[in-house]
Amino acid sequence: MKIVHCSDLHLGKRVSGNKDYVNKRYRDFFIAFATFVDKVRELKPDICIIAGDIFDKKEINPDILSKTEYLFKQLRDNVKKEIIAIEGNHDNARILEESWLEYLQEQNILKVFYYNKDFEEKNYLKIDDVNFYPVGYPGFMIDEALTKLSEKLNPNEKNIVIVHTGISGGTNTLPGLVSTSILDLFKDKAIYIAGGHIHSFTTYPKEKPYFFVSGSLEFSNIQNEKSDKKGFILFDTDTLDYEFIEIKHRKRIKKDFSYTNFSDLENEFENFVKNLNLTDEEILVISMSVNNNDYINIENLENIAEKNGALKTYILIKNILNIGDSDESSSDLSIEEIEKNLINTWNISEIENFSKNFIRLKELFSNNDKDSFLELFDKTLEVNGDDN
Template identity: 25%
Template sequence: MKLLHTADWHIGRTLNGYSLLDEQKYAFKQILQIAKDEQVDGVVIAGDIYDRAIPGTDAITTLNEMFKSLNIDNKFPIFAISGNHDGAKRLNYGRDWMQFNNFHINTLLKEAFTPVETQDTQIFMLPFFDPMDARVYYQQQGMAEEKVKDIKTIGDAMQLVLADIYAEFDPNKKHLLITHFAVSASADKEIDLTSETTSKVGGLQTLTASQFDKFDYVMLGHIHTKNASPSLNIRYSGSPVKFNVKEAKPGLKKGVYIVDTNEEATKTDFREILPGTDLIPLEETWETLLDPDFYSKQPVRKDWFAITIKDFDRSQHTSTNVRAQLQNIYGTVVELDYDNIAKKSDEQNTSENISQLSNEAVVGQFFESITGDPLSKTQKALVDDIFVELERGE
């Protein structure tokens, strides 16, 4: 099979109040064209299709148009799963009807054990789930209560889930997996979870590549950069759009993978997605930012800018509307921050852009500012569980 692997569309996402829908539509047009040029056998969307469990009407309309273009107008089969940002039950609506048109979507754990079958391939689609989902599922399957209680971490749950998936393997076929988790190369190697834009929900604990070594190839979602891929056969496609400044760093290309399993060894080819309106991070002094020799070399009034002003003494600019002056030069400034090494940590914390912190980090900072102590391991786990429920709230 030849598949286009993409993930983490986060349709409906905003960047500090600026809608990204037009940028997401621009990226989708490129994805569709790549699928046509490559004549793929299907399009994989590995979770976080929407940005929130209850998306807005504009997001729903946009995604419906994208799915119609892929699946109905251009006849591409779709293989999609829900991620931690998606509302699993809502996204599951109409699933049975969609299958008649080769639109396969799994959002519930119980659906992961029945693969999509082709002549020579089994495609297993494992949506994001948490340990509580696994407890409920295995209790319904008749597992003894004592064993159900032993499912405490995502690692515990995944061990059971994968064992049951492996039991469904047809030895005469190749085995592909689509899933949405943080997976590291090994237990002693960490991956950067900050690219999972608003929260590390589902990523507080990582899984390891060795757990998936029975699959011929694994297509991942959850981390927004392909650079986090733990191995050659277990890859993140990354998101097609830049969602924050950290994702706008030089060298972090956005795109999709073309995955070809027709040969004995699976081949992959990364195809870059170019932005319509790019996000340009600048970190310079106030004097440099206002220097025509500097800003004349920037894509002013074309792209978006995230500006950090270095060594900025606010007391010297009390009558200056800093944002307005910068926007008059650069155009759209989606983010404005200050980096003043002369200030104490309290002022630095005040100026820190909260949009770059995970929800857990915000809670942790607030807790420490009130109590003087950091969250304990148990408290961190509790906070993570709460945000799981909020992100996936129905």
């Protein structure tokens, strides 16, 4: 049986920026999914797995639904047996009465599964000689959920697990990530675990992997995602062979820039950008170290880059603030201002939103509003995670 596995489509995503950039990026996610559908048309797989985050938000408008339904109908026509999808954290509908994923299921386009307390019994289907266990998005319950499922699996059968998670560790602080010690429980019990949530291609273990994250089809958090490769996985349940198949997507260029003469900074930066030979379609992500207390007008640099061929430019400033060097420097600051200055040192891409969320999280925690706290905490980490 041939299976294709993709994840994190984030259809309908709206980014901030000028009108041209916003519209292009809105279309990018549909174009990437359409490219995937074209590849599926060539491959004619038996099964298509989508491991969460079909939509970028729980609420969608008619244009998003229309484009999504059109593409999914084409996908359905080119998958021999079944499209199996799970809910991710972005399209998680626990606060809504109904999910738009249910609508797609009602149109007989796909089968969708959600994480619930009886998932190990209810979230199951058998196709030919393969058992499929679509877990969904367990969030903070990930270790408990997968441990419970691992105890159920028969190692003498072909088992495939589908779960919206990636591997925890390093600097990645996203909620809902799984440890390798939990994944080790599935050795010799699952021939394939289809993951998501993280937007870069990942496999585990290094030798003879059985856990796979396909990554997103398009950049969702373009400033922080590690890999420039986007695509999906083709897997054979008989031979256990797999292949990562790349697809075209919006081009991102990541560069480091340093200046030699602060008084001539803008000219140096303009020459730096001109040498990149941009075509008005690339997104630039520039990491820039600042000397001493030099003030950098980021908006001016972004405008220079965009006048010289960048579709959009993000400039990430390193070491712009030093906290704690002088008691005098912070003696007149409010607690909120001190917190914001501290957050500035964490190399976070959306400082203003993160600072506001940080204050709100403290309020929710003080008021013991657990549900609202966890929802906002999840959302805050998603925006600033390395790959989500």
